[in-house]
Amino acid sequence: MEVLETWKTVKRADLLQMYYYLRLTRALEDRITALYRQGRIVGGVYTGNGMEAISVGYASALERDDIIAPFHRDMGAFLVRGITPGEVVAQYLGKRTGPTKGKDGNVHMGDLKRGVIGFVSHLADNLPVATGVALAFRLRGESRVVVTNTGDGGTSRGDFHEAMNFAAVRKLPVVFFCNNNQYAYSTPLGLQMAVKDVVDRAKAYGMPGEIVDGNDLAAVYLAARRAIQKARAGEGPTFIECKTMRMHGHSEHDSAKYVPRELLEEWKKKDPILKAEQMLKQIGYADENTFREVGERVTKEVEAGVEFAEKSPLPEGPETLNGVFATDEEIKP
Amino acid sequence: MEVLETWKTVKRADLLQMYYYLRLTRALEDRITALYRQGRIVGGVYTGNGMEAISVGYASALERDDIIAPFHRDMGAFLVRGITPGEVVAQYLGKRTGPTKGKDGNVHMGDLKRGVIGFVSHLADNLPVATGVALAFRLRGESRVVVTNTGDGGTSRGDFHEAMNFAAVRKLPVVFFCNNNQYAYSTPLGLQMAVKDVVDRAKAYGMPGEIVDGNDLAAVYLAARRAIQKARAGEGPTFIECKTMRMHGHSEHDSAKYVPRELLEEWKKKDPILKAEQMLKQIGYADENTFREVGERVTKEVEAGVEFAEKSPLPEGPETLNGVFATDEEIKP
Amino acid sequence: MTTATAGREVTYLEAISQALDEEMTRDERVFLMGEDIGPYGGAFRITEGFQQKYGEWRVLDTPLSESGFVGAAIGAAMMGMRPVVEMQFADFISCAFDQITEVAAKNHYRWGAPVPLVIRAPFGGGVHGGPFHSECPEGWFFHSPGLKLVAPSTPYDAKGLLKAAIRDPNPVIYFEHKFLYRRIKAVLPSEDFIIPIGKADVKRAGSDVSVITYGAMVHLALEAAELLARDGIELEVVDLRTLIPLDKEAIYQSVRKTGKAITLHEDNKTGGIGAEVTALLAEECFDSLDGPIMRIAAPDTPVPFSTPLEEFFLPKVSDIVAAAKKLAAY
Amino acid sequence: MTTATAGREVTYLEAISQALDEEMTRDERVFLMGEDIGPYGGAFRITEGFQQKYGEWRVLDTPLSESGFVGAAIGAAMMGMRPVVEMQFADFISCAFDQITEVAAKNHYRWGAPVPLVIRAPFGGGVHGGPFHSECPEGWFFHSPGLKLVAPSTPYDAKGLLKAAIRDPNPVIYFEHKFLYRRIKAVLPSEDFIIPIGKADVKRAGSDVSVITYGAMVHLALEAAELLARDGIELEVVDLRTLIPLDKEAIYQSVRKTGKAITLHEDNKTGGIGAEVTALLAEECFDSLDGPIMRIAAPDTPVPFSTPLEEFFLPKVSDIVAAAKKLAAY
């Protein structure tokens, strides 16, 4: 289907809401990057700049009860699930009001109440975890689904293999996204795998796979919706490779000289926000005014978030000792 | 190609030598099983009964300088590489004359001088190791090759994935055999993977794959030869799935009630030794006399081995403390 | 499957089986995962008959992938299930090490989601298993904050601790000693009971020397105590039962009484749990000590296969007797 | 790339880089593997320029697969190569745990094939890395017979120990402390030198209290010693440098002299190396001890992220001063 036609199959309200999340994600990460440059962030910053459509797209395709297990460039998914910009900035500043209360940093956030499994640095570790989430749904006969995401690099790890295989054997309700941004830190795809498309990995598991344009919000959203629907219907997992490009360095301290400038120039034209605006205009769902308004709205929200975070208290030293073990009260029988 | 035609492409002397090893392997493992039943073996016994053609076939296709990293049903490969029946039985009896001097048991034997990497229980652990053997060849510009083997179950482990991927990316001179005997302990293939053929796993790595009849000695040997030649020529790794059947229990204490009897009946007819004898007779390379003579020879060799092993000394307690660390003298610069 | 039958002696192995069965009946969140635990009933037959009773999903045969199925159990646990995972042998837990230490252990600390997971690890030597079927991996996990570790020595403790582990809201590694499976028997109470995690047990009271130990070694210590009693030396045998969190008070109490301490385990000596117990005593009971603290443990080697080597490797009753005599005379 | 230049001060990081460079030049069996070590020069830029100099194969960028590339390094080592593997952060070593403990560590013991392998593990906290970029994994491997472990505290030791590790016929884990990379400088000898594995070093002699430590904590101990000296308490700072095999004699000698011992590390307390050192002293130097052995270490939690938490977590100079004063007064 032609791109425009695809977009037309999505409801206006949904598109506009996703567009808002694209902008919010970009604005928030840009702001965090600026804070980082000012030396105000604790630890490193890894952004999903240029890849926002992926996590916004898949998270928007889920129901409230579903679960996500995002990876380190999925800020959009956290926001769609309801983690607020204020909480996010608080997390980056190590404040007690962040989702981890200062115990962990940056995108290492999780919150069961909002259906978000916390990200673990060790890449692909959360993929087996996601299969277990799906297994719990299957065991209880719930029609819930879990979506997880990995980078191209992460697919080289054993845990990717073990998770994909288990999900396929047991036809679990899990959707595996893969954010193929062509690099893993400095390592180009060709040194990471000998297949051209990451989706070829899915063949080893008898799992259906699909390639989508990761910078096309509607394409990602629709692919996610189809796969989620399938999973919910008990038809098993799907692997979705999103072709995209990491537009910033691996982290904000990486100038990424190893990425050819022309490649970045080429992908700059395919910016997911730009693309969304073109489409929204072409269908007539929005115009420059809408975009400006959304821009103002997200700037305000991000600024409010920064203010909230900055005003928030830091944890106190002895809090270090809290929470190593869970208590009985935390789990109701 | 028709089976008989295939057999004709292999030299008579090679076929007869491999036939001898088939018989030696079977006789030795049968004898070890008998000793086990008498309670004379230390630890467990896992045989390759019914699958002897695989390890005899691939090991016979190698040059003297090449390396093998066999798995737990590859007795044939140990024998082809020159580990003697006496050493093998000594190993099973925990004697000092076994390849591990009593430190380890059963097929956990290795000997660098004879090009055998010791097997590690943890399945698939030796696959990354094999890629490193190949990497050393590549780094030194040697035209040597390493062959390794795994079970169908072993392909579910992360280390399988990481090894296959690395070998493919770097086009390393390694050949991956997979002994698909349809079960991993009690677990049937369908609960192990969602693909019909294990060879489908190779697609995830852009690695060429092939299915052969694992009970057909010549087929295994020729497939190994082709893949080894390719690897030696710098054209990278190959994955070879050998269809076969585990005819005994997982170990000799397992009655394998979970395997349908009909399946075993069916595969009994495809016994690799039987098949080899049919082919050798049909080509006219051998007759019942040859088979009887070989039978007598291997019985004698196995008995001599048992005698050697039984006469061999056990290690003494304090030897426990030897060998945790290597000394400089063991590696010449 | 063994159901609780008052009056009859059950083995350590049957006690484990009973605990699993009763907990699965009591709480439908409890389910089992592992290799060959279904129709086959597990390598040691602990779950024999379970799949018929509880179905294919609650007694789930997994692909051969320890990291994958431990990870899956973690995910299910976060969703409120109570997975009990079986390692076919404790040795293979190394394949799941990353999931256990990085995901399960740190999860609640990092972002507050409990991981009520039990990993059953059949461990230990004396069974001619060699380097890969005899390991004692508890030392690694002893140094991984966020995990609880238990290691019962009797059928009673085995049953009670497994039930407690399943009911605990945290990841618990349950070290069951293979050597004890069919060698140790006892009559168990017919009613439901648990052994609280974190409580040591004095398996024999004595006034002269304390032996602090766990697992199969408890029985060695009890044997040594018998022998020593003939020479008038009264050994106190403290069975830790739980390795994390350690019952420090019980250890201190015993050593404050006897003034002499031996730690004993089958795990390698360097960096083992005996070192920690010794260090705690050297810090906290220094003024009560009337002699050096002695450690008896396996030497720092893999577990060798051949009988004379494994016998040399494993701690012996005579080691305990000798150490206790030396200390008693100090 | 930093080449040895007599007279100029080099950082701890440059010392590591020099050692790699010199060993690669000296011995063509030496090669490097890891993630992003090639054109990028490694996450910490230790191998910057190496690939230009030594080519794509001797400075080999691997797929993201720690178990796979450690396994590959083991295989290459068995074939007589001398691989040096870089963990991007020590924390990710958990993914290669099985290969390290089951294959590398046990190989020579089992069947006699040496595995001359070095794993570089950038470890430790104080850099706002949080639970997954600040870990001290040495405690796990301290309890895995067959491995050697080193952890230098100065550029001199860093260079000499890395060279010794590369020349050692066994698997060696080289723990390089991230906090020291650019903070500690020294002028190094221009000629080739090694620091023998297994030898501790008294970084400051003192008569009153011994501090036994390693890694970044050595500098904390030296700071504490300065402060204590003003109060007339002379701290002896024993830098273990090698964790396995421990230089027991050096430890005993120091404590026999001072009669008072503190162990100090940044790793979690329970089951840490401090426990082993304490246990050795409680066994072997009991009669020389004039006070309890005190352990200073991180609490038993993951490494927290936020500044006040991490500060609370890490041992402090004031902890050492307080412990030393208490012991001195004992």
Ligand SMILES: Cc1ncc(C[n+]2csc(CCOP(=O)(O)OP(=O)(O)O)c2C)c(N)n1
């Ligand atoms: C197991 C593991 N090894 C190494 C790292 C260090 N590391 C962090 S991100 C990264 C690259 C990830 O690449 P990819 O999976 O493609 O995701 P991307 O960052 O490109 O989105 C690496 C090597 C890690 N986090 N985990």
Ligand SMILES: Cc1ncc(C[n+]2csc(CCOP(=O)(O)OP(=O)(O)O)c2C)c(N)n1
């Ligand atoms: C990592 C690991 N997990 C579990 C085991 C226990 N185990 C030994 S053999 C086996 C089944 C192996 O099946 P497969 O790979 O198909 O080889 P086969 O025995 O069928 O030839 C299992 C589960 C092991 N050795 N290693």
Ligand SMILES: [Mg+2]
């Ligand atoms: Mg990437």
Ligand SMILES: [Mg+2]
């Ligand atoms: Mg099999």
